[in-house]
Amino acid sequence: MKTILVLPAYNEENYIGKLINEAKAYVDEIIVVDDHSSDKTAEKAAQAGAIVLKHLINLKKAAALKTGTEAALERKAEIIIFMDSDGQHLPKDLPRFIQPLIEEGYDIVIGARKGGQTMPLFRRWGNQLLEWAARFLFKIKIKDIQSGYRSFRADCYKYLHWQSNGYHADAEMTIRTGKFHLKFKQIFIETIYHDDFKGMTVVDGLYLLAQIFLWRIKL
Numbered sequence: 576m577k578t579i580l581v582l583p584a585y586n587e588e589n590y591i592g593k594l595i596n597e598a599k600a601y602v603d604e605i606i607v608v609d610d611h612s613s614d615k616t617a618e619k620a621a622q623a624g625a626i627v628l629k630h631l632i633n634l635k636k637a638a639a640l641k642t643g644t645e646a647a648l649e650r651k652a653e654i655i656i657f658m659d660s661d662g663q664h665l666p667k668d669l670p671r672f673i674q675p676l677i678e679e680g681y682d683i684v685i686g687a688r689k690g691g692q693t694m695p696l697f698r699r700w701g702n703q704l705l706e707w708a709a710r711f712l713f714k715i716k717i718k719d720i721q722s723g724y725r726s727f728r729a730d731c732y733k734y735l736h737w738q739s740n741g742y743h744a745d746a747e748m749t750i751r752t753g754k755f756h757l758k759f760k761q762i763f764i765e766t767i768y769h770d771d772f773k774g775m776t777v778v779d780g781l782y783l784l785a786q787i788f789l790w791r792i793k794l
Contacts, residue, residue, distance in 0.1 A: 576677055578602040579652040580669070582625070582660045583639030588614040590662035595623035601669035602656065606646050608639040616660075626650075637737060637744035648729060656726040657745075663766050664724045672726035675760045682731045682757040685717055685749060686724035686764040705746065708784055712791045715753030717761055721746040721783070724764055731757060743783055750787060754794050 580602045584591055595605055607620040611633040621627045628642055640657060647655050654676050658664045668686070675681040709720050723745055727735060734755040737747040752759050 576653040577651055578654045578656065578673055579647040579650060580605045580656045580658060581640065581643030581647055582607045582658055583610060583636050583643065584608065584612065584616050584620065584660040585610040585633065586612045586614045586616060587660040588616050588619050591616055591660055592619040592623045594660060594662065594666060595620060595625050597666035598658070598669060599624060601666060604650065606643045608643045610634060610639045635741040637740050640744055644732060648732065652729050654726060655729055657723060659723040665765060668764055671762050672724070676726060676728055679760070680758065681760045683727040683752055683759045684725060685719070685759060685761050686722045687717065687719035687761050688722060688766040689763050705784060705787065708787045709750060709753065712787060713750055713753035715749065717749055720749040739786070742779060743786060746783055746787070747790065750790050751794065
């Protein structure tokens with residue numbers, strides 16, 4: 576089955592080349608969506624051998640994921656994998672995201688960050704609150720609903736097709752997994768935190784919690 580890794584990237588010149596070089600041993604193709612970076616992200620991604628797509632303006636992560644997914648579908652991907660481009664995720668875990676889709680019949684595999692003392696405190700508490708809301712409202716037991724490391728069968732995109740902006744796309748995909756009863760597997764992953772405050776803020780987390788309740792009505 577053809578596997579394509581999609582990497583949304585914004586000013587990730589410090590990590591993108593190394594990430595691609597390590598990841599390409601495990602997948603057929605890599606698509607980097609440069610979300611109007613002001614550094615050399617696109618150049619370094621291309622030098623490392625990725626297919627590079629560029630946004631003319633900064634459209635945030637959800638749009639970058641959508642651009643990459645639709646490009647992967649055009650290139651006949653059968654399995655699509657998402658990873659963050661900031662060095663948080665380990666490419667050596669890629670086979671663990673691919674094998675359950677091919678050999679075990681799962682629709683989607685979601686990576687759950689182990690947390691513990693390595694995860695910033697506000698993220699740990701926020702993840703627990705979001706986990707509770709997803710379980711209570713959508714009957715889906717996922718430890719890390721907003722993890723950026725996940726894979727899915729391309730034919731499931733019609734169910735996962737998120738409408739969110741920014742960093743909320745990952746959570747909406749998880750919620751849609753529960754809503755449409757997709758067969759999912761959760762695997763625990765190591766995560767490296769280079770920046771405690773990159774990504775979602777506390778305010779973003781509270782907004783996402785409100786969105787989960789709205790999704791219960793809207794989806």
